[in-house]
Amino acid sequence: MDISSKKHLFPFSTLFLGLYSLILSLSPALRARSWDVDYLYAHWLGFFTWLFLNWLAEKHLDAKIPDRDPYLFPLASLFSGWGLLTIWRLLPNFGLRQSLWLALSVTVMLLGLRWRKIFITLRRYKYILLSSGLLLTALTLIFGANPLDIEPRLWFNFGGIYLQPSELLKLLLVIYLSAYLADRVPIRNKFFPLIFPTLFLGGIALLLLVVQRDLGTASILVMLYASILYIATGRKRVLLGNAIILLAIGFFGYHFSQTIHTRLAIWLSPWDDPSGFGYQIIQSLMAIANGGLWGRGAGIGSPLFVPVAHSDFIFTAIAEETGLAGTLGLLTLFGIFLSRSMIIALRAPNRFQRILASGLTAYLGIQSLLIIGGNLRLLPLTGVTLPFISYGGSSLLTSYLALLLLLKISNESEGSTPPPFLWSTRPYHLLTAILLIGLITSALLNGWWAVVRGPDLLTRSDNPRRAQADFYVPRGNILDRNNAEINITTGESGNYLREYLYPELSSVVGYTNSVYGQAGIESSLDGYLRGLDGNPATLVWWNNLLYGQPPNGLNLRLSLDIGLQEDVDERLSKHKGAVVLVNAESGEILVMASHPTFDANEFDDSLLNEEDSPLLNRATQGRYPLHQTLDTLFDAPPVQIRLPFAESEEGFVSPLEMAMVAAALSNEGISPAPRLALAVDTSQSGWVILPALGETASLFSAADAEQLIATFSSDEEAYWQILSTQEDEENLTWLLAGTPANWSGTPLALAILLEENNPVLAEEIAQALLSSAP
Amino acid sequence: MSAPFLLILRIGMTLSLYIFMGWAFLLLWRNFKTQSELLTSRKTPPITITYSGLDKKQKTKHFRTPEITLGRDPHSEIHLENETVSAHHARLSYHHGQWWLEDLNSKNGTTLNGEKLKTPTIILGNDEIRCGKMPLTIYLSTTDLSANTQAL
Numbered sequence: 001m002d003i004s005s006k007k008h009l010f011p012f013s014t015l016f017l018g019l020y021s022l023i024l025s026l027s028p029a030l031r032a033r034s035w036d037v038d039y040l041y042a043h044w045l046g047f048f049t050w051l052f053l054n055w056l057a058e059k060h061l062d063a064k065i066p067d068r069d070p071y072l073f074p075l076a077s078l079f080s081g082w083g084l085l086t087i088w089r090l091l092p093n094f095g096l097r098q099s100l101w102l103a104l105s106v107t108v109m110l111l112g113l114r115w116r117k118i119f120i121t122l123r124r125y126k127y128i129l130l131s132s133g134l135l136l137t138a139l140t141l142i143f144g145a146n147p148l149d150i151e152p153r154l155w156f157n158f159g160g161i162y163l164q165p166s167e168l169l170k171l172l173l174v175i176y177l178s179a180y181l182a183d184r185v186p187i188r189n190k191f192f193p194l195i196f197p198t199l200f201l202g203g204i205a206l207l208l209l210v211v212q213r214d215l216g217t218a219s220i221l222v223m224l225y226a227s228i229l230y231i232a233t234g235r236k237r238v239l240l241g242n243a244i245i246l247l248a249i250g251f252f253g254y255h256f257s258q259t260i261h262t263r264l265a266i267w268l269s270p271w272d273d274p275s276g277f278g279y280q281i282i283q284s285l286m287a288i289a290n291g292g293l294w295g296r297g298a299g300i301g302s303p304l305f306v307p308v309a310h311s312d313f314i315f316t317a318i319a320e321e322t323g324l325a326g327t328l329g330l331l332t333l334f335g336i337f338l339s340r341s342m343i344i345a346l347r348a349p350n351r352f353q354r355i356l357a358s359g360l361t362a363y364l365g366i367q368s369l370l371i372i373g374g375n376l377r378l379l380p381l382t383g384v385t386l387p388f389i390s391y392g393g394s395s396l397l398t399s400y401l402a403l404l405l406l407l408k409i410s411n412e413s414e415g416s417t418p419p420p421f422l423w424s425t426r427p428y429h430l431l432t433a434i435l436l437i438g439l440i441t442s443a444l445l446n447g448w449w450a451v452v453r454g455p456d457l458l459t460r461s462d463n464p465r466r467a468q469a470d471f472y473v474p475r476g477n478i479l480d481r482n483n484a485e486i487n488i489t490t491g492e493s494g495n496y497l498r499e500y501l502y503p504e505l506s507s508v509v510g511y512t513n514s515v516y517g518q519a520g521i522e523s524s525l526d527g528y529l530r531g532l533d534g535n536p537a538t539l540v541w542w543n544n545l546l547y548g549q550p551p552n553g554l555n556l557r558l559s560l561d562i563g564l565q566e567d568v569d570e571r572l573s574k575h576k577g578a579v580v581l582v583n584a585e586s587g588e589i590l591v592m593a594s595h596p597t598f599d600a601n602e603f604d605d606s607l608l609n610e611e612d613s614p615l616l617n618r619a620t621q622g623r624y625p626l627h628q629t630l631d632t633l634f635d636a637p638p639v640q641i642r643l644p645f646a647e648s649e650e651g652f653v654s655p656l657e658m659a660m661v662a663a664a665l666s667n668e669g670i671s672p673a674p675r676l677a678l679a680v681d682t683s684q685s686g687w688v689i690l691p692a693l694g695e696t697a698s699l700f701s702a703a704d705a706e707q708l709i710a711t712f713s714s715d716e717e718a719y720w721q722i723l724s725t726q727e728d729e730e731n732l733t734w735l736l737a738g739t740p741a742n743w744s745g746t747p748l749a750l751a752i753l754l755e756e757n758n759p760v761l762a763e764e765i766a767q768a769l770l771s772s773a774p
Numbered sequence: 775m776s777a778p779f780l781l782i783l784r785i786g787m788t789l790s791l792y793i794f795m796g797w798a799f800l801l802l803w804r805n806f807k808t809q810s811e812l813l814t815s816r817k818t819p820p821i822t823i824t825y826s827g828l829d830k831k832q833k834t835k836h837f838r839t840p841e842i843t844l845g846r847d848p849h850s851e852i853h854l855e856n857e858t859v860s861a862h863h864a865r866l867s868y869h870h871g872q873w874w875l876e877d878l879n880s881k882n883g884t885t886l887n888g889e890k891l892k893t894p895t896i897i898l899g900n901d902e903i904r905c906g907k908m909p910l911t912i913y914l915s916t917t918d919l920s921a922n923t924q925a926l
Binding site: 008009012013015016019020022023026027029030033034035070071074075078294295297298300322323325326329332333336545546547 | 776778779781783787791792794795798799801802
């Protein structure tokens with residue numbers, strides 16, 4: 001076979017990983033959007049370790065097994081290099097450890113090449129091998145440890161170096177089954193006597209793993225057992241039986257085992273509990289969505305928001321940083337790897353090596369699919385590693401041992417002996433087809449989460465990337481009608497902070513907080529403030545491609561008048577209530593006060609539970625009953641109009657709604673649509689007027705309105721005023737006021753609500769606001 | 775700004791991954807082509823085997839398949855009805871441009887021109903094979919064979 005061909009593959013994998021490392025080095029500059037940063041260098045140690053090991057392995061492989069399959073090693077080497085750099089990117093400490101494990105694994109593989117009679121020995125000592133694997137796994141029941149010091153304890157701790165014997169157990173089971181079946185199947189005796197010993201030993205292994213709560217490895221074991229048995233005997237019943245057994249385990253586990261029930265429930269409905277059980281998988285899907293089509297680039301995404309990204313969720317981390325483009329490449333290369341190893345199986349020089357090679361293919365394929373499918377919510381999550389890529393010494397070593405066996409088998413198949421007669425190629429075709437269909441389904445689902453569902457997933461409020469972007473992208477400022485600053489962004493990239501210069505407005509204008517979320521204008525007009533709305537679509541797209549973040553936010557102008565607002569807030573400061581002053585003609589809200597209020601600069605948990613509900617915007621969210629006097633006022637002759645909301649809301653109204661009624665009285669019966677946000681400062685066309693919140697409504701006829709306010713006008717003041725207090729358990733004070741019909745200046749209207757019986761204060765506020773009206 | 779520069783690097787990185795992939799596919803395609811060309815050029819030369827059949831009469835069979843099994847099993851291509859012959863006794867197969875004879879761990883062994891067969895061995899025209907006590911004679915079409923050998 002053409003050995004020279006494989007040499008052409010290494011320059012490209014070297015280039016790929018070299019560029020990965022370079023991007024990772026420069027990534028801090030992109031994050032901070034400045035060249036003056038601390039660049040990352042440590043991972044180059046990993047890159048050069050990989051490069052050296054690659055060179056060393058190539059040299060030895062050429063010398064020892066020149067007739068090997070030319071694709072297998074370059075592919076495995078790309079996987080392990082990609083995994084290694086991803087681990088360096090995620091957790092540099094683990095990257096260093098993984099580099100050492102890679103060096104050890106490659107060394108073991110190269111030493112294994114010298115062992116000429118490896119297959120004869122493996123075949124002869126199959127029982128000893130499997131028994132020692134079982135014994136080691138059993139010993140973890142007594143001496144087991146866990147690097148994180150939690151359950152399950154599947155590892156041995158040798159002075160800080162952790163080994164997981166169940167990884168090796170899978171490989172030993174494959175060897176044992178291939179050796180046993182290669183010896184027995186040609187005799188073709190009855191099926192159950194044939195498989196009885198394997199069933200017994202496989203059962204022990206399964207039992208051990210179930211007792212150890214290593215369900216991922218246990219399910220791999222069941223599937224591996226069925227695959228090898230099917231390959232060796234060609235009986236389809238085996239696959240059918242396997243499927244039935246797995247479904248039965250799933251069904252009974254769902255009803256009787258808490259662990260399995262939880263796993264399956266998370267898989268079936270993660271959205272029910274996005275911050276609890278479903279957290280990990282939903283974070284994983286969001287990371288994939290954030291990767292999108294092209295990925296964020298090495299070191300530029302935020303894959304660490306997903307727990308255990310370096311091990312169980314490394315596929316997610318790769319998807320976020322290299323995008324669908326990268327994972328499609330990865331899945332395709334996995335497909336090539338698996339097809340090549342199946343071809344090795346078909347060409348193998350004897351029956352043992354043929355079953356062994358197909359068993360190893362099944363082992364690598366099934367395990368990859370289980371964890372990739374788990375990351376994509378294609379399958380329930382099982383905590384297994386992604387071969388060659390995930391962090392974990394035992395896993396990497398086992399993967400390289402499997403690679404060693406496959407390479408040696410492929411080398412021997414080029415010898416003089418013909419491949420043994422094959423009864424039927426169907427088992428091989430079917431197994432390969434199942435694995436490849438699994439990879440294709442994963443690719444399609446990956447595309448679904450990354451592209452189709454991506455935008456929806458990213459706007460979820462539990463996407464931590466939104467809050468993170470706020471530290472790097474300046475959020476738009478919120479200004480009053482005279483451009484006085486209310487909420488502004490201070491600091492510099494990486495440390496942007498929201499400052500609330502007028503804290504009394506916190507319950508009205510709202511807040512944006514990485515822990516507590518958003519409220520008020522900050523929430524309802526988040527699109528403009530975040531720069532996603534109001535900017536040209538190409539700019540949003542370009543910024544997303546470059547930084548994975550929205551462009552700079554846009555400034556908003558509100559209709560509030562800070563001068564008037566300050567006056568009201570001062571008068572209301574020790575009381576509970578709300579005041580709304582509107583321009584009766586345009587609907588612009590000049591003052592909106594709600595007390596008690598809070599300071600959004602000093603947000604903490606205690607606010608959430610305070611009795612006075614300071615977070616509530618009483619002016620818009622508070623629902624108060626109308627008094628009899630006020631309610632019947634509109635019902636009495638000569639007017640006889642009921643308020644539009646009096647019936648539907650069962651007499652409960654907000655101060656804002658009453659302010660709009662007052663506006664209608666001062667504006668010839670027409671209630672204008674209220675406006676709080678006036679305009680947004682776009683980069684292209686300057687200040688653009690924002691639409692009003694509701695619609696203009698005609699509540700009364702002009703004559704009725706005039707007659708009604710005439711009843712309530714006084715001789716001392718220029719404005720009309722309706723005051724209503726009631727001494728009952730509610731103890732509320734309502735006050736509506738406004739400019740008269742023939743007013744020459746700006747028509748104003750006002751609603752005041754106090755949660756106490758205090759007509760004096762209400763009148764004071766009305767006088768302060770209206771007597772000075774222009 | 776760092777971002778456009780890094781964007782170029784990111785595009786380069788993704789491209790190099792796909793070049794790696796494309797190159798792998800190209801090699802696979804080339805490999806597939808040479809394999810199939812090898813197979814079409816490697817026709818099995820016809821082989822003729824003379825042996826005594828069930829009714830003790832001499833029988834002659836011609837084969838063009840690359841694998842022929844000999845044994846007492848009725849499914850064998852050459853069915854030898856004799857108690858000294860095992861069910862799966864021996865196999866003739868054509869590969870690497872030659873016909874090979876291989877003993878399948880038979881009870882009474884196979885001989886080639888009087889010598890006990892231990893490893894798969896190349897056979898030539900007019901060789902005499904003995905499975906247990908059953909003799910067989912082989913004729914090969916020599917012209918086809920030499921042509922193929924040269925082609926390889």
